[in-house]
Amino acid sequence: MNADSSQAAIDTKPQLRWWDLLRPIMALVAPCWASCYPPLFSTCKPEIFTVTGTIICSINSKVKLCIQEDVDSFPLIILDLPINMSELAGLMQCGTARIVLQCDLGLDRSNEPFLSAATWAMHYNGQKMGYAMRREVTGKDTLLLGTMRTISAGAGILPGKECGLGQCKYLRGQFEKVVASNYSEAYHLIDPSGCLGQELSIFFLGI
Structure with missing residues (x-):
């Protein structure tokens, strides 16, 4: 199946409903991350990039988070x-979402890539x-990511025959990646309009 027909097979009707989950229903009050996670607020100027983040879930399975350049x-x-x-989805209806993923660095991981940790404690x-x-x-x-190559941002449903995993719901967007240190990275969702609303932020922290 070519890219045009693959994209046409994607049901985009749920798109508005999924993006609505990410629109704030309360004033954005940023938590005081500096007091809890000092590495995110280093005095050094952080490196900033743009990456692609995808949240995927097939029927009766857990959510998968994928980050690509x-x-x-x-x-x-x-x-x-x-x-x-x-x-x-129920959690996101409450407004601004902050997902924090923490790994234990340990002495045996000092020379390994930060994101190679196998286990991450998750806080929402x-x-x-x-x-x-x-x-x-x-x-x-x-196979699934190849099917989604034509989608840079949005949300909807992938038919089972397209992804080989059964029907999948997805949310994909561009994220601003901020690297504050070797052991702290933040990913802030960029709204499809181009604004950095920070309605969804994901933090990776080594402790």
Whole structure:
């Protein structure tokens, strides 16, 4: 199936509903991250990039988080989060979303890439949700991401025959990646209009 027909097969009707979950229903009050996570507010000027982030969930499975440099690149990380899509949607209805993923650096990981940690403690707006697990990219992941190459931002449903995993819900967007230190990275969702609303932010922290 070519890219045009693949894109046409994607049901985009739910798109407005999914983006509505990310629009703030209360005034944005940024939490005082500096007091809780000092590495994010280093005195050094942080490095800033733009990357592609995708949240995917097939029926009766947990949410997967995938981060890529762009839609054509090999994933930097894929995590199985400890929640399903309905739970995530319910949490997002409360407004601004802050997902914090913490790993234990330990002495034996001092020379390993930061995002290579296998286990990440997940907090959502300060509430502990469980543990996210990093895993290797599979053939099904490659097939799914290949199907989505024509989508740079948006949300909807992928038919089962397109992704090989059964019907999948997805949310994809461009994120501003901020690297404050070797052990702290933040990803802030850029609204499709081009604004950096920070309605969804994901923090990776080494402790």
